[in-house]
Amino acid sequence: MGFLAGATSAFAQCKDDQVLVKGGFGEAQFMIELADDAGERAQGLMNREVLARSAGMLFVFERPGTVAFWMKNTLIPLDMIFVDRTGRIQHIHSNAIPHDETPIPGGDDIFAVLEINGGLSEIYGFQVGDALQHSAFLGGPALIPCKE
Template sequence: MSTLGLALSLLLPGAAFAQEGPQKLPAITLTAGMHQIRAEVARTDLQRQIGLMHRSAMPAGEGMLFIFEQPGVQCFWMRNTLIPLSAAFLDDEGRIVNIEDMKPQTEDSHCSKKPVRFVLEMNQGWFAKKGLSAGSRIGGEPFARPR
């Protein structure tokens, strides 16, 4: 959950808890080298706040891309999230800044090491299993370079 989401949940008690089941959002295809990722896209404050909460499982090769309007130090936590996740914090070109492994149902804060607009959550260990680390690039429409 982003810092903004945390602030909203404090200001609007119960806002994150009104969601009883997992949200399903439109998905796009991203690439990581030869690997394809089906990523649901969370664009609004509420979508980002709910994120992957209440899911008991997530298929391999699927995840959620969080898109923010402005770059910032993005921080996430795992309240009401039932599955272990890895969050890759991505710059505007899709390069991984840092990856944080997150434990289910915790409120530990996991933050980007510099301002970013994108965060990609996948099943925990997915990035490591694919040999991806800081400096690796995720491809796809959100990271298209202007010509």
């Protein structure tokens, strides 16, 4: 289901292929693909027919800024979780519509975007202010620090 079994340390080992989301709901872990260059971010999850429930893609930018996404050539509904440099969730867009070319704004000072299957944010209870843990946030004041 994506939830972690048992308690985890606030200083868990960060891995490039995992994101931990932590908030009032508890914790959820996703195995992710990392999109940290322009080509990977442009391709994103386009043309994929399925995405495992515990999977996602983390888009990481060189510096925080104003970002917007769209769903052109995306075949499955997605939740977009817009995150600042510290790993704190700033905005959640649920159930983005496949093939829709309408820009989906995430806000200002966005450093990363986690895309997961549409509807999961609501199922898990993710809220603005919850935090992500991933090695991408090591260069800033990560809210959930990683073990060295």
